[in-house]
Amino acid sequence: MFCNQCEQTAQGTGCTKVGVCGKKEEVASLQDLLTYAVQGLSLVAVEGRKVGVVDKAVDRFTAEAIFACLTNVDFDPIRFQNWIATAVSLRESLKTTVKAAGGNVDFAEPQAAFTPAATIAGLEDQGAKLDFINSLDANEDLRSLKQITVYGVRGLAAYADHAAILGQEDESVFTYIHETMAELTRQGQDLNTLVGMALKCGEVNLKAMELLDAGNTGTYGHPVPTPVPLGQKKGKAILVSGHDLHDLELLLKQTEGKGINIYTHGEMLPCHSYPELKKYSHFYGHYGTAWQNQAKEFPLFPGAILFTTNCIQKPAESYKANVFTTGLVGWPDVTHIGAEKDFTPVINRALALEGFTSDTDKGTVLTGFGRNTVLGVADKVIDAVKAKAIRHFFLVGGCDGAKPGRNYYTEFVEQVPADCMILTLACGKFRFFDKQLGDIGGIPRLLDVGQCNDAYSAIQIAVALAGAFECGVNDLPLSMILSWYEQKAVVILLTLLSLGIKDIRLGPSLPAFITPNVLNVLVENFAIKPIAATPAEDLKTILG
Structure with a gap:
């Protein structure tokens, strides 16, 4: 294992046994292997675009799979096994379509012919043998620039996925992601080329964030200055963490009239300022602070906790039964709400727990600027x-x-x-x-x-x-x-x-x-x- 993609990486150099984020060596290997498999899929997607073959399902999957490798998103080996199998299945299916359209499907790069092991243990072994980061380039400066781009693409994929959930997509974003993942299978680029590749990632990300902004404001209205209570209201409660406005909206709809108050955590705080979300009377206040404090704050929350997008840490046994994930977030043995977005298990857990026993006034904060x-x-x-x-x-x-x-x-x-x-x-x-x-x-x-x-x-x-x-x-x-x-x-x-x-x-x-x-x-x-x-x-x- 070698991972240095986050600021807290061990001793300022890299995590080699277990991630500071809680990622185990096995999951690190699976993430590297998924990245490798997505590179193979991207090689085919690039050739497909040359002959007019664009597969929307491949585009969406690619963004999701890359996002799943971002820090504090998915820690579940079984989910990564499924991701890897799907990447290879889509690659082979796309090859057939591209070949029929007259495109090239003969690749020198091994990523395009990678066959995954049949078991999780086998996949972990394949991922470990990749030595993915060091394999990017023998030259440490060129490798550094490629890492900047890999990590930048992970952030870009996250924003592209957020936007796509709200119906905002642009083919140029997916085209860049595929072209860059394919280019990162190769070596021999010079420093100026790789600097340009990294800056291009930032340029394309501006478009992705513009799409996301259009999705958020077009669906929920422009944020308006809003005081948000930091205290609690007596009653049953659900806490929502992560970033996803759509998941929050669905939860608000499904909890109407059930006597449950909805609270935000972490980066969900600004959701209180969107007109189409703040209209729900049971959307009450904000609980806690930033993601890294959840192990201290969540044991004290007397309700269910839903993670959307990312920022999950290892749940302590004292509150693990209260935690649910949805979307790309995953943790072993934590109940996951699938694509159907039926939050009944979250709601039932909240109703079974005590909730807040009294009102508490802790003042307000302003958001919505x-x-x-x-x-x-x-x-x-x-x-x-x-x-x-x-x-x-x-x-x-x-x-x-x-x-x-x-x-x-x-x-x-x-x-x-x-x-x-x-x-x-x-x-x-x-x-x-x-x-x-x-x-x-x-x-x-x-x-x-x-x-x-x-x-x-x-x-x-x-x-x-x-x-x-x-x-x-x-x-x-x-x-x-x-x-x-x-x-x-x-x-x-x-x-x-x-x-x-x-x-x-x-x-x-x-x-x-x-x-x-x-x-x-x-x-x-x-x-x-x-x-x-x-x-x-x-x-x-x-x-x-």
Whole structure:
């Protein structure tokens, strides 16, 4: 086993026995083998497009299978066995169709002829023998760039899948995914080519996030500023974690009139601001903080817990029976709600548990400052900047995590001067989301843009402000202070770089998969830098 795709990777180099995320060596091998099998499928899909063969089922499966390998998504070996078998079955079926259309189905790459073992143990052995990461390239710098792209594609696949669930697809996104997975079977590319491949991943991801934004806002309306209770209401309860708005909507519909209150956890917090979700009277409040605290917070939740998309950790025995998964999330011996989305088992479990025995008031937090809301007051923001009431904007957000050093982000926000605005998104905000920072001219100083999925909104806000001030984004009084943990953060960073955005500060540590030479390329071209030892140092450098 060797895995270094997340920020918390062991000793800052790589997990070799068991993942810090809880991933066992066997699952790591199966994920590598699934990635290998998807490469074989992609080789055929690329040839198919050359002769006009495009299989929508193959496109969707490819995104889902790649997403399943993202950190904290699927830990269930049986599910990976099924993924791998399906990848090979689709590959062989597609070969037949492509050949009939006059396309090439003779490949030198072994991925296109891979035959999976019949047992999970056999599959694990095949995956272990791949040594997937080291096999990407013998040159460590080229391997580093290929890893950046592999991990970026995992984030891209996640956003493409989120969007497709809401009916938003674009063939160019799937075309890029297939072409890149196929290209990663080969060696001999030069450094500039691979830098371009990584930046292209970011460029395509902007399209995927645009599709997702259209799906979310087109289905549920544009977010509006909404106070969300942090306390609890007496009664039965279900907690929803992950990112999926569609799953939440289905659960809200299925629980109407059953005396169950629905709470959000983690990145589901911004769901309270969507008009078509907040209309449900039993959609009550938010419970807990970021994903890494679930082992402390979930034992105290007296109801059922539903995971959508990702961010699951090993459930402790004290609450494991209360946990359910759906979509791509999986954990061994945890009840999974399949494609039919019948949440009856979740509902029955919630009804069987005690629920909250009394009302608790813990105040509220504001969410719902997507691009539509912020740009709706753009004239006030622009006037405040011109009048010097607003000196600077900080985008402080990204993934949260348990690794020491993340208190930097709390302290940074606390130390930002009162004449500066803070935009935030993703679960990194839980380091400071309940801070009372006041307002500037009636506009809250702390604006929650939404989930990591809503990075598109933040980008559109920056682009609109640059247009209003007739300058480039890099010339705005705007600084990005980002935290990262997994591969969605990797692809968002690639998106920002593809847009030419410079001077990003990244932490709490730099990715283990970036070599010194590749880091130098990023520094020279984009002035990317690690966060300083203290927030005061960075604030002094930025504000002078």
